[in-house]
Structures are given as structure tokens and as C-alpha cells.
Amino acid sequence: MLKKCMGDHSLIIPTKDIGIKDSLSYEEIPVQILDRQVCKLRTKEVASVKVLWRNQFFEEATWEAEEDMKKRYPHLF
Template structure:
């Protein structure tokens, strides 16, 4: 048996040959490799047994304050997420209605003047985007009650 085969339990796929002077050296090497492989397997199995017995399954209940991979956690009420009733369509698109308009401006794009409005989608996380005013007037005209 070749030393590589003794160590890894399969034949070497490399084109290198294992040449040694004499059968005795090859025998000794093979025996030592088998001994090393057996000891490594025994050590790994001891480690796996220890880990498997010492591991506790993680269990959480509602309202647990958990941050994974942090050593210390100072509770902050802003970290608590509130559950929301979210409507998801069949094509997995979530429609989020705009809350309000915050600002407006006129920009020049491709040689044309374009009216933009800043739409607030979620005040808690500060989610807002600049949208075309004409598109927002079509989608939600009630947002423009403050503008004449």
C-alpha cells in the first residue's frame, strides 16, 4: 500500500511515483501513516462527541431581545420591530402607499424641465425618494391637496 493511499484511503491521482530504497522503509512509512490517520480520526470523533453533547438547541420565545454575535447588548426601544399587516400580490410585489410629500424642485434633464417631489414612504426608517410629480399626481392625487 502506498503512503498516500494509507493516509487518505484512496489511490494517488498524481503522476508522481513513490520510490524508496528498500521495502523496509516503505513498510515503516506506511505503518506510521496508518497510525497517524487512526489517531486523527480518533481525535476528531472525540471532539465531535463532545461538541454534540455540549450543544444546546437555541430556543426563543415571543418578545425576546436577541442580537446574534454581539457580546453586550444595551436595550433600545428603537431596535424593536413592530409587526405590520403587509399585503403581497400573487406576483410577489408589495405595494407601499406613500405617506406624504416633503419637498419639490424643478430639474433640467435632457434639455427639459422636470418637476420632482420628495415622497415619504416610511417615517420610522426615513425612507424617501424623489419621484416625477406628474406620476405621483396620477397615483395619489390626495397628496397634492396642499398645492394648488
């Protein structure tokens, strides 16, 4: 038997603001860098940055390789 679902309207993002293409895809654009960390391995160090993306909440920020982000989005650094 199906039950009525009470959704949280604060989590709905309007599609007008996202800019969905005809192929039902959109491009994520980084807004700012929140944090930086360096992981030490045996022979090298890997730098990562925590990136806040447009159309996402603060809790959904992702860790990305700093080198890749500098190549793709140099204006953030």
C-alpha cells in the same frame, strides 16, 4: 467564531402595523410630500417630489417623478 450582536430595538417595526399579506409583501402608501425640485436638462425640465412613505422614517423618504405621483396619488396634491 461568532460574536453576540446587540441590535437596536428602536428600528424594529411590528408586523401587525404593516399588514403583511400571505405572499410576504405589503403595499407602500405615501403619507405626505416633503419637498419639490425641478431639474433642468438641455431641452426640458423634470419635476420631482420627495415623498414620505408609511412605515419609513423621515431619512428614508424618496424622490419620485411628480407626474407619476399625480397620476397614482392625486389626493396628495
